[in-house]
Amino acid sequence: MTLLDVFQRLEEMWIGEAIRTSYWLFPFIEAIHLVGLALLGGTVIVVDLRLLGLTLRSRPANQVLLNARPYFVLALLTMFATGVPLALSEMIKLYYNFSWWVKISTLGIAILFTFFVRNPIVLRDNASSVTLAFIGLVSLVLWFTVAGAGRWIGFS
Amino acid sequence: MSLRWFADWLDTHAWSTALHESLYMYPYIETTHVLGLTLFVGTLAIVDLRMLGYAYRTTPISTISQSVLPWTVIGFVIMFTTGLLLFYAIPVRTYHSVWFRIKVIMIVLAAINAAHYHYRISKNRILWDTSPKPPRSVRMTAAASLFLWVVVIFTGRMIAYNWFDCDRPQPDWVITIAGCVLDEVASL
Numbered sequence: 177m178t179l180l181d182v183f184q185r186l187e188e189m190w191i192g193e194a195i196r197t198s199y200w201l202f203p204f205i206e207a208i209h210l211v212g213l214a215l216l217g218g219t220v221i222v223v224d225l226r227l228l229g230l231t232l233r234s235r236p237a238n239q240v241l242l243n244a245r246p247y248f249v250l251a252l253l254t255m256f257a258t259g260v261p262l263a264l265s266e267m268i269k270l271y272y273n274f275s276w277w278v279k280i281s282t283l284g285i286a287i288l289f290t291f292f293v294r295n296p297i298v299l300r301d302n303a304s305s306v307t308l309a310f311i312g313l314v315s316l317v318l319w320f321t322v323a324g325a326g327r328w329i330g331f332s
Numbered sequence: 333m334s335l336r337w338f339a340d341w342l343d344t345h346a347w348s349t350a351l352h353e354s355l356y357m358y359p360y361i362e363t364t365h366v367l368g369l370t371l372f373v374g375t376l377a378i379v380d381l382r383m384l385g386y387a388y389r390t391t392p393i394s395t396i397s398q399s400v401l402p403w404t405v406i407g408f409v410i411m412f413t414t415g416l417l418l419f420y421a422i423p424v425r426t427y428h429s430v431w432f433r434i435k436v437i438m439i440v441l442a443a444i445n446a447a448h449y450h451y452r453i454s455k456n457r458i459l460w461d462t463s464p465k466p467p468r469s470v471r472m473t474a475a476a477s478l479f480l481w482v483v484v485i486f487t488g489r490m491i492a493y494n495w496f497d498c499d500r501p502q503p504d505w506v507i508t509i510a511g512c513v514l515d516e517v518a519s520l
Contacts, residue, residue: 206489207485207489210489211485214369214372214377215377217369217371220370231399231403234399235391239391243387243388243391247377323370324367327363328359331362331363
């Protein structure tokens with residue numbers, strides 16, 4: 177079974193079928209995906225700007241992260257809950273869509289980087305300000321690549 | 333139809349057509365508009381969550397406002413600029429869009445809500461600036477802000493769909509809300 181076969185099977189699942197045959201479902205789920213994007217972006221930006229020394233400088237970086245983290249996780253779950261059904265409705269199209277592959281691979285890297293590099297280093301609270309700034313910059317570039325490539329799926 | 337002539341006038345511009353039909357410029361502007369959401373609504377959500385007492389409870393509201401809101405303003409400028417360009421590219425259809433009309437009303441309501449907070453509610457901020465959970469009036473404006481901007485995102489995304497366009501058969505209520513010009517519809 178090739179990867180394309182897997183994508184074909186996924187597209188044939190009832191959930192994708194339900195979205196394809198509905199007038200409203202795709203736009204509606206997509207709009208929630210965008211609300212999730214706003215919250216995800218906000219929680220990423222506020223922490224990364226703090227790491228870059230561009231906001232909330234009077235507050236410790238680990239406190240800025242700890243307060244944003246529950247909403248970052250909430251937003252990420254919202255993105256998955258809406259993004260997976262959207263993808264299931266058009267798996268074959270996505271298989272041939274370069275932007276989607278960029279988005280998915282960058283998303284994997286961004287999630288690993290956030291949970292296994294950025295967050296542990298920020299919470300340990302002994303990294304230099306240069307290290308923190310670099311981490312903030314990498315995080316911003318990764319997440320904005322995910323978002324930009326995501327929007328580009330619809331254009332390409 | 334006092335504003336329709338303005339949309340028609342924009343539509344006569346060669347640049348409007350060029351932008352609408354451009355291979356890359358329109359998608360770039362649209363993408364910037366979508367990514368701008370993270371900076372605008374995303375950072376505003378942080379401030380609203382603080383005002384609701386859901387996040388940054390040990391940080392004074394004034395600290396969050398002074399430190400985060402400048403980024404929100406930058407986000408708004410990006411959204412407004414790219415939004416104007418998107419309108420400029422497709423003026424007449426957007427002018428008649430039911431979704432766009434609801435969106436504009438919601439933005440006006442959000443602006444009134446923000447002004448109400450700035451000029452009235454925040455006047456006695458010193459009394460609740462460090463409070464983990466501010467008074468009800470403060471939480472209400474934060475909740476209203478979040479709700480209104482979520483509706484703006486929803487209606488904004490729906491502009492792309494043509495369910496309620498004037499060039500399709502529509503019930504009377506849609507024709508009324510969209511301000512469809514019936515002579516134009518008949519000629520199609």
